[in-house]
Amino acid sequence: MPGFRTATVPEQDVDIRVRGPVTLPDLACVRHAVAEARWRESGAGHLRIKLAGYRGGDRRAVSAAQVNAELCGRMVRAQATAGTVADAVRLALSRLDPRVRRLRQRLAGCEAGRPCFIGEPWELRARHVIPPALRVGGNARRVARHKTCPPAVQDLGAAALTMDLRDYDFHLFTDESSGQNAVVTRADCAGFRVVADQPRLLGAATEGVPVAGPPLCLPAHTLPEAVRALAASGAPFLPFTGVGSGRAAVLYQRFDGHLGLLTSLG
Numbered sequence: 001m002p003g004f005r006t007a008t009v010p011e012q013d014v015d016i017r018v019r020g021p022v023t024l025p026d027l028a029c030v031r032h033a034v035a036e037a038r039w040r041e042s043g044a045g046h047l048r049i050k051l052a053g054y055r056g057g058d059r060r061a062v063s064a065a066q067v068n069a070e071l072c073g074r075m076v077r078a079q080a081t082a083g084t085v086a087d088a089v090r091l092a093l094s095r096l097d098p099r100v101r102r103l104r105q106r107l108a109g110c111e112a113g114r115p116c117f118i119g120e121p122w123e124l125r126a127r128h129v130i131p132p133a134l135r136v137g138g139n140a141r142r143v144a145r146h147k148t149c150p151p152a153v154q155d156l157g158a159a160a161l162t163m164d165l166r167d168y169d170f171h172l173f174t175d176e177s178s179g180q181n182a183v184v185t186r187a188d189c190a191g192f193r194v195v196a197d198q199p200r201l202l203g204a205a206t207e208g209v210p211v212a213g214p215p216l217c218l219p220a221h222t223l224p225e226a227v228r229a230l231a232a233s234g235a236p237f238l239p240f241t242g243v244g245s246g247r248a249a250v251l252y253q254r255f256d257g258h259l260g261l262l263t264s265l266g
Helices: 025-039 085-108 156-165 223-233
Strands: 004-008 014-019 047-055 059-072 074-082 143-149 170-177 181-185 192-197 238-242 247-255 259-264
Touching: 014 025, 025 047, 025 085, 047 085, 059 085, 059 143, 074 085, 074 259, 143 247, 156 170, 156 181, 156 192, 170 238, 170 247, 170 259, 181 238, 181 247, 223 238, 223 247
Parallel strands: 014 047, 143 259
Antiparallel strands: 004 014, 047 059, 059 074, 170 181, 181 192, 238 247, 247 259
Protein backbone atom coordinates (compact mmCIF):
# COMPACT_ATOMS: atom_id res chain seq x y z
CA MET A 1 0.00 0.00 0.00
CA PRO A 2 1.49 3.38 -1.01
CA GLY A 3 3.10 5.27 1.86
CA PHE A 4 3.14 2.27 4.22
CA ARG A 5 6.06 0.14 5.39
CA THR A 6 5.38 -3.53 6.10
CA ALA A 7 6.43 -5.62 9.09
CA THR A 8 5.39 -9.26 9.51
CA VAL A 9 5.01 -11.18 12.77
CA PRO A 10 4.96 -14.83 11.58
CA GLU A 11 4.53 -16.38 15.02
CA GLN A 12 1.32 -14.40 15.52
CA ASP A 13 0.08 -14.57 11.88
CA VAL A 14 -0.02 -10.78 11.79
CA ASP A 15 0.93 -8.30 9.08
CA ILE A 16 1.59 -4.74 10.24
CA ARG A 17 1.68 -1.77 7.89
CA VAL A 18 3.19 1.41 9.25
CA ARG A 19 3.20 5.04 8.16
CA GLY A 20 4.69 8.06 9.86
CA PRO A 21 6.68 8.24 13.12
CA VAL A 22 5.92 4.72 14.40
CA THR A 23 8.93 3.32 16.25
CA LEU A 24 10.33 -0.15 17.01
CA PRO A 25 9.17 0.14 20.66
CA ASP A 26 5.70 0.94 19.27
CA LEU A 27 5.77 -2.27 17.23
CA ALA A 28 6.83 -4.20 20.33
CA CYS A 29 3.78 -2.77 22.12
CA VAL A 30 1.59 -3.90 19.22
CA ARG A 31 2.92 -7.47 19.43
CA HIS A 32 2.26 -7.49 23.17
CA ALA A 33 -1.27 -6.10 22.72
CA VAL A 34 -2.07 -8.73 20.08
CA ALA A 35 -0.79 -11.50 22.37
CA GLU A 36 -2.85 -10.15 25.28
CA ALA A 37 -6.00 -9.92 23.16
CA ARG A 38 -5.97 -13.72 22.60
CA TRP A 39 -7.82 -13.08 19.36
CA ARG A 40 -7.32 -16.66 18.15
CA GLU A 41 -9.87 -17.81 20.72
CA SER A 42 -12.60 -15.93 18.82
CA GLY A 43 -12.00 -18.03 15.72
CA ALA A 44 -10.66 -15.16 13.61
CA GLY A 45 -7.86 -15.80 11.17
CA HIS A 46 -5.02 -13.69 9.81
CA LEU A 47 -4.74 -10.17 11.26
CA ARG A 48 -3.80 -7.10 9.22
CA ILE A 49 -2.97 -4.00 11.25
CA LYS A 50 -2.42 -0.52 9.85
CA LEU A 51 -0.68 2.02 12.07
CA ALA A 52 -0.13 5.67 11.38
CA GLY A 53 1.41 8.41 13.48
CA TYR A 54 0.64 12.08 12.83
CA ARG A 55 1.46 15.48 14.20
CA GLY A 56 -1.03 18.23 13.55
CA GLY A 57 -0.56 21.98 13.31
CA ASP A 58 -0.38 22.19 17.11
CA ARG A 59 2.32 19.46 17.07
CA ARG A 60 0.14 17.18 19.17
CA ALA A 61 0.83 13.52 18.44
CA VAL A 62 -2.11 11.41 17.29
CA SER A 63 -1.94 7.72 16.42
CA ALA A 64 -4.48 5.81 14.33
CA ALA A 65 -4.87 2.03 14.29
CA GLN A 66 -7.00 -0.13 12.02
CA VAL A 67 -7.29 -3.87 12.62
CA ASN A 68 -8.70 -6.27 10.02
CA ALA A 69 -9.47 -9.95 10.62
CA GLU A 70 -11.10 -12.73 8.64
CA LEU A 71 -13.71 -15.20 9.81
CA CYS A 72 -14.94 -17.84 7.36
CA GLY A 73 -13.84 -15.69 4.45
CA ARG A 74 -15.62 -12.58 5.74
CA MET A 75 -13.83 -9.42 6.76
CA VAL A 76 -14.28 -7.80 10.17
CA ARG A 77 -12.64 -4.47 10.97
CA ALA A 78 -12.21 -1.93 13.76
CA GLN A 79 -10.33 1.34 14.07
CA ALA A 80 -9.40 3.81 16.77
CA THR A 81 -7.32 6.90 17.49
CA ALA A 82 -5.40 7.76 20.64
CA GLY A 83 -2.40 9.70 21.85
CA THR A 84 -0.07 6.71 21.50
CA VAL A 85 0.22 3.76 19.14
CA ALA A 86 -0.17 1.27 22.00
CA ASP A 87 -3.41 2.87 23.21
CA ALA A 88 -4.83 3.09 19.68
CA VAL A 89 -4.09 -0.59 19.01
CA ARG A 90 -5.53 -1.77 22.32
CA LEU A 91 -8.70 0.23 21.70
CA ALA A 92 -9.04 -1.07 18.15
CA LEU A 93 -8.54 -4.68 19.30
CA SER A 94 -11.16 -4.23 22.02
CA ARG A 95 -13.59 -2.98 19.35
CA LEU A 96 -12.75 -5.87 17.03
CA ASP A 97 -13.51 -8.69 19.46
CA PRO A 98 -17.30 -8.12 19.81
CA ARG A 99 -17.60 -7.77 16.03
CA VAL A 100 -15.91 -11.13 15.45
CA ARG A 101 -18.13 -12.77 18.06
CA ARG A 102 -21.23 -11.18 16.54
CA LEU A 103 -20.38 -12.50 13.08
CA ARG A 104 -19.58 -15.95 14.48
CA GLN A 105 -22.98 -16.08 16.21
CA ARG A 106 -24.78 -15.08 13.02
CA LEU A 107 -22.95 -17.70 10.98
CA ALA A 108 -23.67 -20.37 13.60
CA GLY A 109 -27.39 -19.56 13.51
CA CYS A 110 -27.59 -19.30 9.72
CA GLU A 111 -30.75 -20.88 8.25
CA ALA A 112 -32.03 -21.29 4.72
CA GLY A 113 -33.82 -18.27 3.27
CA ARG A 114 -33.37 -14.56 3.81
CA PRO A 115 -31.51 -13.47 6.95
CA CYS A 116 -33.56 -12.11 9.83
CA PHE A 117 -32.52 -8.86 11.52
CA ILE A 118 -35.19 -8.70 14.22
CA GLY A 119 -33.41 -8.37 17.57
CA GLU A 120 -30.04 -7.63 15.94
CA PRO A 121 -27.73 -5.80 18.43
CA TRP A 122 -27.10 -2.78 16.20
CA GLU A 123 -24.27 -0.43 17.07
CA LEU A 124 -26.15 2.85 17.25
CA ARG A 125 -23.23 5.20 17.65
CA ALA A 126 -22.13 8.59 16.41
CA ARG A 127 -19.78 8.92 13.48
CA HIS A 128 -16.04 8.78 14.06
CA VAL A 129 -14.55 12.22 14.62
CA ILE A 130 -11.27 13.21 12.98
CA PRO A 131 -9.05 14.78 15.70
CA PRO A 132 -8.81 18.58 15.17
CA ALA A 133 -5.01 18.36 15.10
CA LEU A 134 -5.23 16.42 11.83
CA ARG A 135 -7.52 18.74 9.93
CA VAL A 136 -5.98 20.47 6.97
CA GLY A 137 -7.64 23.67 5.82
CA GLY A 138 -7.93 25.74 2.68
CA ASN A 139 -6.07 24.90 -0.50
CA ALA A 140 -3.70 22.54 1.34
CA ARG A 141 -6.34 19.78 1.30
CA ARG A 142 -6.27 17.38 -1.60
CA VAL A 143 -7.83 14.09 -2.69
CA ALA A 144 -5.04 11.79 -1.53
CA ARG A 145 -6.77 8.53 -2.45
CA HIS A 146 -9.36 7.57 -5.06
CA LYS A 147 -10.79 4.08 -4.74
CA THR A 148 -13.29 2.53 -7.15
CA CYS A 149 -15.19 -0.65 -6.38
CA PRO A 150 -18.18 -2.69 -7.58
CA PRO A 151 -20.68 -2.30 -4.72
CA ALA A 152 -22.13 -5.43 -3.15
CA VAL A 153 -25.75 -6.15 -4.05
CA GLN A 154 -27.60 -6.08 -0.73
CA ASP A 155 -30.80 -5.11 1.01
CA LEU A 156 -30.66 -2.51 3.78
CA GLY A 157 -30.27 -5.12 6.52
CA ALA A 158 -27.19 -6.69 4.95
CA ALA A 159 -25.74 -3.25 4.17
CA ALA A 160 -26.21 -2.03 7.75
CA LEU A 161 -24.73 -5.25 9.15
CA THR A 162 -21.69 -4.86 6.87
CA MET A 163 -21.24 -1.31 8.15
CA ASP A 164 -21.42 -2.47 11.77
CA LEU A 165 -19.05 -5.41 11.35
CA ARG A 166 -16.47 -3.25 9.58
CA ASP A 167 -16.77 -0.22 11.87
CA TYR A 168 -17.71 1.99 8.92
CA ASP A 169 -19.48 5.33 9.17
CA PHE A 170 -20.95 4.81 5.69
CA HIS A 171 -21.35 1.95 3.24
CA LEU A 172 -21.86 2.20 -0.51
CA PHE A 173 -23.94 -0.67 -1.90
CA THR A 174 -26.30 -1.62 -4.73
CA ASP A 175 -29.91 -1.90 -3.62
CA GLU A 176 -31.02 -5.38 -4.63
CA SER A 177 -34.60 -4.29 -5.29
CA SER A 178 -34.03 -1.29 -7.58
CA GLY A 179 -30.51 -2.04 -8.84
CA GLN A 180 -29.34 1.48 -8.06
CA ASN A 181 -26.44 2.57 -5.89
CA ALA A 182 -27.27 3.72 -2.39
CA VAL A 183 -25.35 4.80 0.70
CA VAL A 184 -26.28 3.89 4.26
CA THR A 185 -24.89 6.15 6.99
CA ARG A 186 -25.10 6.42 10.75
CA ALA A 187 -27.72 8.58 12.46
CA ASP A 188 -26.57 8.22 16.08
CA CYS A 189 -29.12 6.57 18.39
CA ALA A 190 -31.85 6.98 15.73
CA GLY A 191 -30.26 4.19 13.68
CA PHE A 192 -29.34 4.49 10.03
CA ARG A 193 -30.06 6.85 7.16
CA VAL A 194 -30.24 5.90 3.49
CA VAL A 195 -29.54 8.13 0.48
CA ALA A 196 -29.89 7.24 -3.20
CA ASP A 197 -30.23 8.90 -6.60
CA GLN A 198 -33.88 7.83 -6.84
CA PRO A 199 -34.93 7.05 -3.27
CA ARG A 200 -38.58 6.37 -4.20
CA LEU A 201 -37.44 3.27 -6.11
CA LEU A 202 -35.59 1.70 -3.19
CA GLY A 203 -36.92 -1.50 -1.71
CA ALA A 204 -38.92 -1.42 1.49
CA ALA A 205 -36.98 -1.01 4.72
CA THR A 206 -35.80 -4.34 6.14
CA GLU A 207 -37.72 -5.41 9.24
CA GLY A 208 -35.63 -5.04 12.37
CA VAL A 209 -33.36 -2.32 10.97
CA PRO A 210 -33.82 1.08 12.72
CA VAL A 211 -34.09 3.75 10.03
CA ALA A 212 -34.09 7.48 10.78
CA GLY A 213 -36.78 8.74 8.42
CA PRO A 214 -37.47 8.09 4.73
CA PRO A 215 -34.63 7.71 2.20
CA LEU A 216 -33.11 10.96 0.95
CA CYS A 217 -31.90 12.01 -2.49
CA LEU A 218 -28.19 12.15 -3.27
CA PRO A 219 -27.04 15.65 -4.28
CA ALA A 220 -25.37 15.97 -7.68
CA HIS A 221 -21.88 17.51 -7.63
CA THR A 222 -18.73 17.76 -9.64
CA LEU A 223 -15.70 16.81 -7.57
CA PRO A 224 -14.66 20.46 -6.92
CA GLU A 225 -18.24 21.22 -5.86
CA ALA A 226 -18.23 18.20 -3.53
CA VAL A 227 -14.94 19.34 -1.95
CA ARG A 228 -16.42 22.78 -1.27
CA ALA A 229 -19.70 21.32 0.03
CA LEU A 230 -17.85 19.00 2.42
CA ALA A 231 -15.72 21.85 3.74
CA ALA A 232 -18.78 24.04 4.24
CA SER A 233 -20.71 21.32 6.06
CA GLY A 234 -17.97 20.38 8.51
CA ALA A 235 -19.15 16.76 8.19
CA PRO A 236 -16.70 13.85 8.03
CA PHE A 237 -18.03 12.68 4.65
CA LEU A 238 -20.37 13.59 1.81
CA PRO A 239 -22.29 11.08 -0.35
CA PHE A 240 -23.16 12.46 -3.79
CA THR A 241 -23.85 11.58 -7.42
CA GLY A 242 -21.06 12.58 -9.77
CA VAL A 243 -22.10 15.05 -12.45
CA GLY A 244 -21.19 13.50 -15.79
CA SER A 245 -20.59 9.97 -14.49
CA GLY A 246 -23.99 9.58 -12.83
CA ARG A 247 -22.34 7.24 -10.34
CA ALA A 248 -22.69 7.33 -6.57
CA ALA A 249 -19.59 8.43 -4.68
CA VAL A 250 -18.52 9.39 -1.18
CA LEU A 251 -15.95 12.08 -0.41
CA TYR A 252 -14.52 11.68 3.09
CA GLN A 253 -11.96 13.11 5.48
CA ARG A 254 -8.89 10.97 6.07
CA PHE A 255 -6.94 10.71 9.30
CA ASP A 256 -4.03 12.56 7.69
CA GLY A 257 -6.26 15.61 7.19
CA HIS A 258 -6.62 15.16 3.43
CA LEU A 259 -9.55 13.66 1.50
CA GLY A 260 -10.46 10.26 0.11
CA LEU A 261 -12.91 9.48 -2.68
CA LEU A 262 -14.87 6.24 -3.02
CA THR A 263 -16.62 5.78 -6.37
CA SER A 264 -18.96 3.06 -7.59
CA LEU A 265 -17.89 1.05 -10.63
CA GLY A 266 -21.45 0.25 -11.59
